[in-house]
Amino acid sequence: MNILEIHGLSVDYQSNSGAVHAVSDVSLDLRRGEILGLAGESGSGKSTLANAVARLLRPPAAITSGSVVYHRRDGTEVDVLGLKREELRAFRWKELAVVFQSAMNALNPVSTVGAQIDDVLRVHAPDLPRNARTERAVELLQRVGISADRRRSYPHELSGGMRQRAAIAIALALNPEIIIMDEPTTALDVVVQRDILQEIRTLREEYGFAVVFITHDLSLLMEISDRIAIMYAGRVVETGSAKALHRAPRHPYTLGLLRSFPRLRGPREELLGIPGTPPDLRSLPPGCAFHPRCRYAMDECAVTRPALLEGPEGAAACLLNDGAGVDPVPAGGQEGL
Template sequence: MNVLEIRGLGVDYQSATGAVHAVDDVSLDLRRGEILGLAGESGSGKSTLAHAVGRLLRPPAAITGGSVTFHRGDGTAVDVLALRNEELRAFRWREMAIVFQSAMNSLNPVATVGAQIDDVLRIHRPDLPRRSRTERAVDLLQRVGISADRRRSYPHELSGGMRQRAAIAIALALNPEIIIMDEPTTALDVVVQRDILYEIRALREEYGFAVVFITHDLSLLMEISDRIAIMYAGRVVETGGSRDLHRHPRHPYTAGLLRSFPRLRGPREELLGIPGTPPDLRDLPSGCAFHPRCGSAVAECSTRPPRLLDGVACLLNDEKGIR
């Protein structure tokens, strides 16, 4: 059962030269309790999509179309894009929470981590007495691997990994159905990355929330995700189970991403990066946006944009396109 449905979502940034289509006609489903990975190069629209779903965009960004529907456990549906300010305030943290890319920037530098958890509880659960809020803060910090005495620590007194764990604890404060994690392990060393990934999976098993995990590191998503969506130039170009994408990528861009990191097993292979650079969203190539960098492109790729059919947007897989 889906807990979140995104249909035809579009986001534009207004610039002096016109609208920049950062997210273009994106449709995705998030199933209850699953981890959905969202991957792509920098500038592919991953974070903009996440911020649009959480209604966190600010001018010059604007949602230009589509819908975002949240399905509660009791069967009721919420039109997220239609929520008014007070409704949106109640929806955030209680139904959907976000862990941002840099915990040092997202945490309040002049408040202890315990106080920041308490703020969420005090605002959204005014019925909870102070002692219960304190006990809840201690419990959350311990569940993400932070000792109780660190409740009185300020963000600058914590390591990068601990700050990220504290941000996850804040997101868990109200037991939301969905947690969006926007590159939560960026700039952390690989050992801390792995610890946090294990923690996320363990917490998901315990609490049953669904996760949208955003990163440019496809190898990371192979470890943690149930399904993966690949974005390029503001569009989803392939979706599928993490094992299927790893073993049988169907879009040339996905295959290029997979060739960009070494295999741990099997014969040695030369690492082959994707030639060229991501396109300028102000001046996208005609047809398929990936065709100037694609080794499998044919003439029709430069004139006809592919549709997302059976989980892949490539003319080579389009039943009405090229065989």
């Protein structure tokens, strides 16, 4: 059952040289209790999409079209983009929370982590007594692996991993149904990354919330996600289960991302990156935006923009999968790379 449905969402940034189409006609759904990965290079529109869903965009950004519908457990629907200010204030934290990229910048540097959890509880649960708020703050910090005495610590007194855990604890304060995590493991070493990923999985199983996990590191998503959506130049170009994308990616861009990191098993192989750079969003190339960088590009790719076509294991926006369903990946999927 879907908890969140995004349909035809577009976001522009207005500039002196024209509109920057950061997100273009994106449609996605998030199922209750799942982890949906959102991957792509920097500038592909991942964070802009997440901020649009959470209604956190500020000028010059503006949602130009589309809808975001949230489904409550009682069956009622919420038009997220239509929420008024007070309704939106109630919606955030209680039903949707965000863990921002770089916890040092997201946390208030002049307030202890315990006080920041208390602020959320005091504003959104005003009937909760002070002692109960303190107990809840201690419980949340311990739940994410931070000792109770750290409740009085300031962000600069915590390590990078502990700051990220504190940010997750704040997001969990009111037991939301959806948590958007924007690059939650950026700048952390691989050991701490793995600890954070394991913590997210454990918390998801315990509390039952759904997660939108945003990163440019596709290998991380293969480990944690149930499904993955790949974005390029503001559009979703492929969706599918993590296993399906790993076994047989249907879009050359996904294939390029997979070939950019080494396999853990098997003989050593040359890593093949994606040539070129992402396009200027103010002036996208005609046809498929990826065709100037695509090793499988055909003449038609320069004039025809492929639609996101559903298949048995997901969807892909590529002419190689249009009609005849030609697979750009050799038989055997990732194992054949």
